[in-house]
Amino acid sequence: MSYERQNHGGGNRRRRKEPDYDYHDRRQEVLFETPEQKLRTAIIKLGEVDAVEELPRVARHIREQTPVVVPAISEGFRIGVTEQPYKIPYYAALLRLLHDPPPLAEDTEGPSFGKQILEDFWKGFQAFLDKLAWREARLCIHFFAHLTIAKVISAESLISLLQSFTTVLDEFGVSYGRAKKAALCAAEGLMIGGSILKSSSASSVTEIISAIQAYNDTVSSSKWLVQSTMNLRSENSSLENADELLDTALTVLHALDSSDFADSWTSFPQPYSDYADLDPTTSTPFHLPSVLVPPEIIELDGLSTDAGEDAQVKKEEWPEYFQRLFDTTVTPDPTTLSGYSVRSALLDIIDIFEVNRKECVRLLMEYPKWTLPGTFKPKPGAPIKPEEEASGRNWQLESTIIETILGAFFVLPETAHKSIYYISLITELCKLSPSTVGPAVGKSIRRLYNSLADGLDVDVARRFAEWFAVHMSNFGFQWVWKEWIPDLSLTLQHPKRAFMRRAIEFEIRLSYHDRILKTLPPVMQEEDAYVIAVQTPGPDFEYEEPTSPHHDAAQSVLNLLRGRSKADEVIAHLDSLKNTIESSDGSVNVDAIVRSIAVQSLLNIGARSFSHLLNAIERYLPLLRSLASGGIAGTSAGGSAEAKGDILTAAAAFWKRNKQMVNIVFDKLMQYQIVDPTDVVAWTFTNAAGDGHLSGTGPLSLSAFEWDLLKGALDKANGRVMIARRKVAALRKEEDDNRAKAKARGGVDVSSMEVDGDAKPEDDSPAVESPALVTALKAFASLTREQKAALSRTLDGFVSCLAPSPSDLNPNPHASIVITEKAWHNRANWSGDEWNTWETWGWYRQFCRAYSPYLRNYATTLGTVSFAKIESSSDPAAQLLRRTWNIAAGQES
Incomplete structure (x- = not known):
């Protein structure tokens, strides 16, 4: 990472005709650094060539500064530790050198230089803790643990620090995100310094591990809901190709504890281990002060829901499962200390350098420089040293990096960063070293593709298809499609065939239909292969042909x-058309036909581009509102819902060859409030036929397309509530501030008080709310009802799809079958309806975990209403529906 940039700017200066003196003055400002800044930069840049050789020189350089500014040195350590965590062992070694009294020093009284730096460093750590900056606090604990091994920090004080984090696990109602971060702080500090800590107090070490284990045992059900491999049959079965972060940390701790932390000496670089022991007469260990982890900051805005809970959305409330693609001979095993430390370090680099993906890629490829010899295989042609050959590890760096990036990309229910960041990292890696990274990417794609039929979660499969398409677009859409030709014999709804269709659809969005068609083998280009559409994605105006009705x-x-007639004229013309169609054919649904003609005609006007679409919608908003309200066709109270459904049906029919446009048009109709999110949800479940259904006559089931529609509707409803809440909070704050200012201006005036007069009592009547606040509160209440209705309708739809009931018009006979162990082992013989049902179960799980923060606000009413008809059912599908809901709603740990 570059901490200084020199902008010579000669060409720009000449073009801008800037005076030379101005340029030179600015250049001197950029290049000039104070001695303190140079010292800080030297610490940050430690190890750019050879860290071990640089340590004595940097230590000597720090000691030679007069006067020494401890805060500047401490700041350099803080930046290095929290932004370059792979250097932490070397920063510990540097501080160990500074902890010794300087040679030939005449005055040895007072604290050592290293202790002064640690005292100031501790202030920074306390600031991180006060702000609940968990990553920075955890990395500081790594630093403290290495210093404990180096005898700079006392073991007793480090134990006390780790115990303060395990105390968080006993807090009443502690959130999973807070508990997980606190547990990782304690666990990783114990992994590094456990050998010293156990010799100091074995009982304390056992207590720390037991506290983490006890908490982890209380969240076993929630882990089942976010496994990257979808398991509908048993909640307690372990996964071979994925592992949970806290589980792996505990596995490592138990193994270390049983061996008295012997592996701690051979899993981390310890450059300070070669230094002579500290002289206890001149250098005493530093005792870390006691701390108390601050409580969570909960912002209450006074806007509660029917459940009486705060409606703020909290993220990171789920365990993190990481997908594993390779065996332990290729990539590290995260259940071992070496494997866990490698993955943790790579994840930290990915997280910290999200602001600069090119720098992140460079550091990932240079990571072996900061590991023990033999951790990764040497570069091709490089000599193998004896200690590297004897390490027993020799993992493949590129495969490890790709597996780590994809593992973070596939974390459920959502990733820590935007999807495009992880995708772009892999792209930059391929550009940096195509000969080594390319094969690792190809192997990863094949491993993921083969796991599609082995239970890979449906949302992970969707992200996989997205990554595959974007990655192909960056490298000429070149893939060995012929490898997957045998899979064309599988049923149309099989996950592998569904992946092919979705990946090709995403590729077409990034390019052109004809170009993507040419990249496929001839057999995949055939219409009956159902890999790529024969026609180019585009509009399909139902009334285009003269022979069309x-x-x-x-x-x-x-x-x-086209003539830009006024909306009133078009509405009047549609009324006349209604009468004409009724007289010609009285057996058809005239209302639906008129709405279809109007909507498809309007979309046909806007089909050329997004700007045309928006202009057409905005110009004829009165027309669309009239259609949606039933003003043209139907005037009953129930006609509005029917009219909105007809509008959505017409839009979906017009763009049936371009699913992306269906989603976009639905979003715009919601944005302009032509339809509500609940209308989109209801339409989606009414028309859901599952992926690959050619006839549309199968049982109700959802594919990725229907899920995108549901997600768009729910996100719209939730987003509106969030905006309305912020507006109400801002107006309330403004009123409170104005009221406080008015009260301050109207304070008691002593000169005007009457001696014999009676004191006037204060006005205790409630403050009158402003019209703006009253309006905002009404809007918030209305949008909250809309949000609840959308969530409730979604839950009802999933219950109707997956819980067989006599009251359902089209019950799904496979809902109970596909979740059994016997059926899963026989999945090679599944029909398309069974695979569609399995996918619907996956989207129900995604709905519950992704919208869990919202569902919990209405848990009392939503669950009662939606599950009323299956409450007493003994059917496995009904029980699984309820069980999944209970976990997501926080009613079961």
């Missing part, structure tokens, strides 16, 4: 729209 009526509407 109602062609003339549609053309008359199109002419009005």
